[in-house]
Amino acid sequence: DAKTTQPPSMDCAEGRAANLPCNHSTISGNEYVYWYRQIHSQGPQYIIHGLKNNETNEMASLIITEDRKSSTLILPHATLRDTAVYYCIVRVAQTGNQFYFGTGTSLTVIP
Amino acid sequence: GAVVSQHPSWVICKSGTSVKIECRSLDFQATTMFWYRQFPKQSLMLMATSNEGSKATYEQGVEKDKFLINHASLTLSTLTVTSAHPEDSSFYICSARASTGYNEQFFGPGTRLTVL
Numbered sequence: 001d002a003k004t005t006q007p008p009s010m011d012c013a014e015g016r017a018a019n020l021p022c023n024h025s026t027i028s029g030n031e032y033v034y035w036y037r038q039i040h041s042q043g044p045q046y047i048i049h050g051l052k053n054n055e056t057n058e059m060a061s062l063i064i065t066e067d068r069k070s071s072t073l074i075l076p077h078a079t080l081r082d083t084a085v086y087y088c089i090v091r092v093a094q095t096g097n098q099f100y101f102g103t104g105t106s107l108t109v110i111p
Numbered sequence: 112g113a114v115v116s117q118h119p120s121w122v123i124c125k126s127g128t129s130v131k132i133e134c135r136s137l138d139f140q141a142t143t144m145f146w147y148r149q150f151p152k153q154s155l156m157l158m159a160t161s162n163e164g165s166k167a168t169y170e171q172g173v174e175k176d177k178f179l180i181n182h183a184s185l186t187l188s189t190l191t192v193t194s195a196h197p198e199d200s201s202f203y204i205c206s207a208r209a210s211t212g213y214n215e216q217f218f219g220p221g222t223r224l225t226v227l
Contacts, residue, residue, distance in 0.1 A: 043204050044204070
């Protein structure tokens with residue numbers, strides 16, 4: 001079962017930062033937070049993951065609260081191609097551990 | 112790197128026939144592959160976990176005799192939908208986890224199955 005809660009939809013103006021929240025209040029100490037996105041009719045695309053420290057890569061930044069009960073994915077300058085469903089997933093980073101997808105957030109970037 | 116392919120990308124079949132979908136990791140070895148199903152406007156639902164050289168582990172409610180999974184090599188897993196019915200029409204997606212210790216999974220582009 002998915003252990004995360006995300007708003008069903010969000011809008012963001014093109015060029016502005018998109019901040020996507022995720023609640024994972026029951027996260028365990030050894031569970032990572034992963035973010036994926038799915039553009040319509042494609043397979044999910046990995047974005048970023050983290051344990052407790054904030055993370056940044058070429059796609060996005062991940063901010064995890066100190067108590068680890070919530071996190072925010074930040075797309076610093078949203079483009080129209082960032083329109084997608086964004087999934088926040090928590091799981092233990094071990095071989096064979098499955099991903100259980102929640103309902104995700106449908107982000108629409110508006111011109 | 113870390114590319115996963117699926118074949119075919121779409122397939123249309125008649126009710127009662129069987130359909131095989133291939134999932135390949137192109138540039139890495141995957142001891143574990145996963146199969147998901149996604150209905151329109153819904154999230155991905157994990158169907159089964161496939162480990163190379165052993166039997167797949169199915170999620171609760173997924174019929175193992177209907178959805179046959181074979182993971183015969185470190186780069187190939189297949190899902191066969193047997194005796195397909197219109198309610199099996201869906202978007203089937205596989206993912207693969209590298210053997211070298213990456214934490215993330217890499218997803219294929221998906222296969223659209225339509226059963227008439």
